[in-house]
Amino acid sequence: MTEVIKVSTPQHTCAVNVTPQVRDVVRKSGVSEGLCLIYVPHTTACVFINEGADPDVVKDILYMLEKLVPWSDSGYDHAEGNSAAHIRSSIIGNSRIVPLSNGDLILGTWESIFLAEFDGPRQRKVVVKVIKED
Amino acid sequence: MTEVIKVSTPQHTCAVNVTPQVRDVVRKSGVSEGLCLIYVPHTTACVFINEGADPDVVKDILYMLEKLVPWSDSGYDHAEGNSAAHIRSSIIGNSRIVPLSNGDLILGTWESIFLAEFDGPRQRKVVVKVIKED
Amino acid sequence: MTEVIKVSTPQHTCAVNVTPQVRDVVRKSGVSEGLCLIYVPHTTACVFINEGADPDVVKDILYMLEKLVPWSDSGYDHAEGNSAAHIRSSIIGNSRIVPLSNGDLILGTWESIFLAEFDGPRQRKVVVKVIKED
Numbered sequence: 001m002t003e004v005i006k007v008s009t010p011q012h013t014c015a016v017n018v019t020p021q022v023r024d025v026v027r028k029s030g031v032s033e034g035l036c037l038i039y040v041p042h043t044t045a046c047v048f049i050n051e052g053a054d055p056d057v058v059k060d061i062l063y064m065l066e067k068l069v070p071w072s073d074s075g076y077d078h079a080e081g082n083s084a085a086h087i088r089s090s091i092i093g094n095s096r097i098v099p100l101s102n103g104d105l106i107l108g109t110w111e112s113i114f115l116a117e118f119d120g121p122r123q124r125k126v127v128v129k130v131i132k133e134d
Numbered sequence: 135m136t137e138v139i140k141v142s143t144p145q146h147t148c149a150v151n152v153t154p155q156v157r158d159v160v161r162k163s164g165v166s167e168g169l170c171l172i173y174v175p176h177t178t179a180c181v182f183i184n185e186g187a188d189p190d191v192v193k194d195i196l197y198m199l200e201k202l203v204p205w206s207d208s209g210y211d212h213a214e215g216n217s218a219a220h221i222r223s224s225i226i227g228n229s230r231i232v233p234l235s236n237g238d239l240i241l242g243t244w245e246s247i248f249l250a251e252f253d254g255p256r257q258r259k260v261v262v263k264v265i266k267e268d
Numbered sequence: 269m270t271e272v273i274k275v276s277t278p279q280h281t282c283a284v285n286v287t288p289q290v291r292d293v294v295r296k297s298g299v300s301e302g303l304c305l306i307y308v309p310h311t312t313a314c315v316f317i318n319e320g321a322d323p324d325v326v327k328d329i330l331y332m333l334e335k336l337v338p339w340s341d342s343g344y345d346h347a348e349g350n351s352a353a354h355i356r357s358s359i360i361g362n363s364r365i366v367p368l369s370n371g372d373l374i375l376g377t378w379e380s381i382f383l384a385e386f387d388g389p390r391q392r393k394v395v396v397k398v399i400k401e402d
Binding site for chain 2: 269270305307309310311336337341343344345346347348351354355357358359361362363365395397399400402
Binding site: 001039042068073080086087090091094129 | 301303328329332359361364366369374376379402
C-alpha cells in the first residue's frame with residue numbers, strides 16, 4: 001500500500017511533523033507486522049526521526065545544519081544558489097524506515113517523524129509505503 | 135520476524151558492535167533471501183555500519199562528530215542540555231538496512247554494525263526485523 | 269531479486285551516477301510495486317540521491333564533505349590514514365531505499381542515485397535488491 005501525503009513547508013527552512021499522516025496510512029493499510037517507508041522525492045528536503053515533544057530539539061537540529069552547511073560559501077558552484085539545501089538533504093537522507101508491530105509504528109515515547117525542507121516555502125510530496133511481512 | 139536486542143552503552147559517548155546479536159536473529163529467522171532492518175527507537179542514539187577490525191575507525195568517527203557538533207554551543211535552546219546528542223543521532227540516522235544472501239548479512243570483510251549513543255550511559259533497545267523476499 | 273553492479277570510481281573522491289544500472293535491475297525483476305535497496309558493502313563509500321541534472325550539485329556536496337571532514341586532522345588515530353573517508357561514509361550512509369511504482373523507481377524529475385567513494389580510485393560493488401509487495 002502506497003499513499004502520497006502533501007505537506008506545506010511555510011518557511012524557507014523548516015521541519016514539519018508528519019507522524020499523524022503516516023500513522024493514518026499505516027492504520028488504513030491494515031498491515032499488522034512489516035515496514036513503513038517514509039520517502040521524499042525532492043533534492044532539497046529530507047526525512048528524519050527525533051524528539052517531537054520539545055520543539056527546541058528540532059530547532060537545534062536545523063540550527064546546527066545551518067551552522068555546519070551555511071547558505072553562502074565561496075566554494076559553491078551550483079548556479080541556482082541553493083547548494084546548502086542539497087547538501088543538508090543528502091547529509092540527513094531522503095527517507096526513514098520504521099518497523100511496524102501490532103499495526104502501529106514502533107516509535108519511542110517522544111519520537112516523531114519530520115519532513116524538513118531547506119529551500120522553501122514549498123508544497124512537498126511524501127511517499128508512504130507499507131510493506132507487509134509474510 | 136522481529137527481536138529486540140538490549141544493549142548497554144557504558145560511556146557517555148560510545149559505539150557498541152551489535153553484529154553478533156543481529157546475525158543471531160537472522161540465523162534464527164531461517165530467512166535465506168531478504169532484508170534485515172536494524173533500528174533504534176531512541177532520539178540520542180543511531181545505527182551505522184563501518185569498519186570493525188580497527189577500533190580506531192569508530193573512535194575517529196565519534197571524535198569528528200564531537201568536533202562538528204560540540205556538546206556546548208551558545209545557539210542551542212533545548213532545556214535538557216543534550217542537543218548535540220539529538221543532532222548527531224539525526225545526522226547519522228536511526229537505522230540501517232542490510233540485504234541478506236544465503237541466510238546471512240551481506241557485509242564487507244571488515245564491516246560491523248554499530249549502535250552509538252551520544253548521551254549515556256544507558257540501556258538501549260535495538261529492534262531487528264528480518265523481511266523475507268517472495 | 270538481487271544483482272551486484274560493478275562500479276569504477278576513477279578519482280580519489282568522486283560520485284558516480286548509477287541510476288541507469290539500478291533501473292535496469294528493477295525492469296529485469298518484473299516487480300511492479302515494492303522497494304529497491306541500493307547498498308554498498310564498503311566502508312569508505314556511500315550512496316545518496318540528489319540532483320543529477322547539474323553536476324555542480326554533486327560537486328558542491330563533495331566539496332562540503334571535504335570541508336567538514338578534512339582528509340588530515342591531528343585528532344585522527346586510524347593508522348591507514350583514511351579516517352576522513354570512513355567518517356564521510358557513515359555521515360551519508362551506506363544505502364538508500366527507493367519505492368517502486370508501476371515497475372519503475374519513484375524519483376523526482378531531476379533526481380539520480382549516486383555511489384560516492386572517498387578513498388579511490390577503486391572497483392566497487394553495489395548490491396541492488398528488489399523486494400516485491402504482497
